[in-house]
Amino acid sequence: MTSVGRVRARGVLLITIGIALLLGVACKRQSGTGASFFPASNQVAGWATAGEIRTFEAADLWKYIDGEAERYLKAGVQRVSTTDYKFQNKIDATVDVYTMGNAEGAGTIFRSEPAVDGKPIQLGDAARLSSQSLVFRKGRFLVRIVAFEESAETQQALLQLGRGIELRLAR
Amino acid sequence: MSSLRGANRRDFLKKCLTGAAVLGASGRMGLLSPAEEGAALAKSRVVIARDALLRGTGTTVDSHRMLSLLDRAMQALFDRDNPMETWKKLVRPGEMVGLKVNALGGRGLSSNLQLVEAICERLQEAGIKASDIVVWDRDSDEMEHVGFHVATGGNRVQCFGTDRVDYEQELVTHGSVGSRLSKILTQRCNVLINVPVLKDHDGAGVTMALKNMYGVVHNPNKYHPNGCNPYIADLNMLPEIRSKMRLTICDATTACFEGGPGYKPEYSWKNNALIVSQDPVALDYTGWQVIERKRAEKGLKTLEDDKRAPHYIATAADAQHRLGTNDPRRIAVVEA
Numbered sequence: 001m002t003s004v005g006r007v008r009a010r011g012v013l014l015i016t017i018g019i020a021l022l023l024g025v026a027c028k029r030q031s032g033t034g035a036s037f038f039p040a041s042n043q044v045a046g047w048a049t050a051g052e053i054r055t056f057e058a059a060d061l062w063k064y065i066d067g068e069a070e071r072y073l074k075a076g077v078q079r080v081s082t083t084d085y086k087f088q089n090k091i092d093a094t095v096d097v098y099t100m101g102n103a104e105g106a107g108t109i110f111r112s113e114p115a116v117d118g119k120p121i122q123l124g125d126a127a128r129l130s131s132q133s134l135v136f137r138k139g140r141f142l143v144r145i146v147a148f149e150e151s152a153e154t155q156q157a158l159l160q161l162g163r164g165i166e167l168r169l170a171r
Numbered sequence: 172m173s174s175l176r177g178a179n180r181r182d183f184l185k186k187c188l189t190g191a192a193v194l195g196a197s198g199r200m201g202l203l204s205p206a207e208e209g210a211a212l213a214k215s216r217v218v219i220a221r222d223a224l225l226r227g228t229g230t231t232v233d234s235h236r237m238l239s240l241l242d243r244a245m246q247a248l249f250d251r252d253n254p255m256e257t258w259k260k261l262v263r264p265g266e267m268v269g270l271k272v273n274a275l276g277g278r279g280l281s282s283n284l285q286l287v288e289a290i291c292e293r294l295q296e297a298g299i300k301a302s303d304i305v306v307w308d309r310d311s312d313e314m315e316h317v318g319f320h321v322a323t324g325g326n327r328v329q330c331f332g333t334d335r336v337d338y339e340q341e342l343v344t345h346g347s348v349g350s351r352l353s354k355i356l357t358q359r360c361n362v363l364i365n366v367p368v369l370k371d372h373d374g375a376g377v378t379m380a381l382k383n384m385y386g387v388v389h390n391p392n393k394y395h396p397n398g399c400n401p402y403i404a405d406l407n408m409l410p411e412i413r414s415k416m417r418l419t420i421c422d423a424t425t426a427c428f429e430g431g432p433g434y435k436p437e438y439s440w441k442n443n444a445l446i447v448s449q450d451p452v453a454l455d456y457t458g459w460q461v462i463e464r465k466r467a468e469k470g471l472k473t474l475e476d477d478k479r480a481p482h483y484i485a486t487a488a489d490a491q492h493r494l495g496t497n498d499p500r501r502i503a504v505v506e507a
Contacts, residue, residue: 062392065433066275067374070395113430116469118437132436146436148278
């Protein structure tokens with residue numbers, strides 16, 4: 001190989017590695033840790049972020065949800081990412097996005113929770129909306145949004161935020 | 172209530188409280204004299220105090236009404252007409268009092284701030300210095316997240332998590348448990364007032380007084396198998412916990428009948444009540460029944476049918492533990 005050829009080959013190799021690294025990073029972001037799940041302020045009308053994003057891996061899940069962790073571990077949870085939002089400075093909410101090992105795990109958790117006052121709605125693969133909460137699953141993700149104030153606007157606002165998050169979840 | 176007023180009521184309560192104290196503190200039933208055994212067979216008193224207007228027309232608990240509710244609960248528990256008499260029976264000036272709250276449920280289902288403020292107010296009026304009161308749980312950030320303001324030093328009520336002072340190096344053991352205790356428990360308080368929340372618990376069935384001690388040790392995650400049984404009972408046998416525990420004031424203002432211990436509004440209800448007792452086992456048993464009634468009302472299975480009955484309560488009452496009674500015939504539930 002000539003010196004020019006060697007330089008070209010090295011260039012191709014570096015570009016290939018660069019592309020591979022970029023794809024790797026992109027995949028990692030898509031599949032799961034933190035920021036990619038959560039719409040920035042005003043990406044969903046009226047909703048602003050109100051705290052940092054925290055992520056708990058499976059082994060540390062108990063630090064976030066105490067004894068409830070066992071149920072998620074049995075269903076194959078990998079991690080949960082959580083953050084807070086505020087709607088028009090009136091409604092505070094917390095969003096939890098659980099990344100399970102597969103869609104069946106998300107389904108297991110979703111089905112284990114009785115509907116009680118919640119009504120099924122069209123969002124992701126399955127969803128339930130209550131007066132102050134929205135729970136839905138999509139692929140291997142299970143999302144729980146809890147509002148701390150009940151008002152005439154709460155349900156609609158929760159639904160809008162849920163739709164904003166659902167769009168960001170890869171199958 | 173009216174039939175319990177006057178001297179007879181006082182005598183009855185004296186027996187109740189003696190029984191609870193003997194059951195709760197001595198743990199040596201077989202060594203009691205006949206007179207002591209008679210007292211030990213008296214009922215443990217559990218007071219459920221309610222105020223339907225606790226939140227007025229809003230969603231936030233009213234501080235003044237909370238103070239009145241606490242007073243009513245304490246007066247019914249100790250059979251006193253003046254709330255200050257109850258606190259002076261409970262604590263003495265110079266003692267360092269720890270309020271073990273529960274901030275784990277996050278906003279919506281953690282120990283109520285107005286309740287904690289009311290307890291601190293009464294403790295100070297009973298002669299406890301502000302700086303000798305510490306409001307605590309395992310983690311300062313969790314406490315701040317639910318509205319507590321971390322405060323250390325100065326002549327004010329102290330408020331922080333074990334993360335600020337760490338756990339003791341030495342491992343303490345009893346039965347199935349081996350843990351390092353929070354230095355707040357071992358070094359910062361000689362009286363413990365337990366301020367848990369009335370909750371369903373996915374693993375244990377329910378969580379109130381006894382389970383709240385999981386927040387005192389470095390490794391609670393090790394104690395969740397088998398419905399937390401016998402871990403909860405064994406943990407509460409540790410001398411540092413058992414000897415300091417003087418009262419449980421369970422926050423049942425917002426309670427949870429399913430999906431606990433985290434806050435899920437669809438499984439919570441505004442109960443506007445406090446449950447108070449010196450017998451943590453009797454309190455947990457009584458709270459369990461409250462949760463079962465709510466589950467039935469919502470059309471849910473009993474915890475037994477859901478395969479998560481809180482068996483740890485019976486273990487805490489058994490001959491190896493004697494932390495209190497779970498026998499409904501020996502529990503006097505008083506509505507106030």
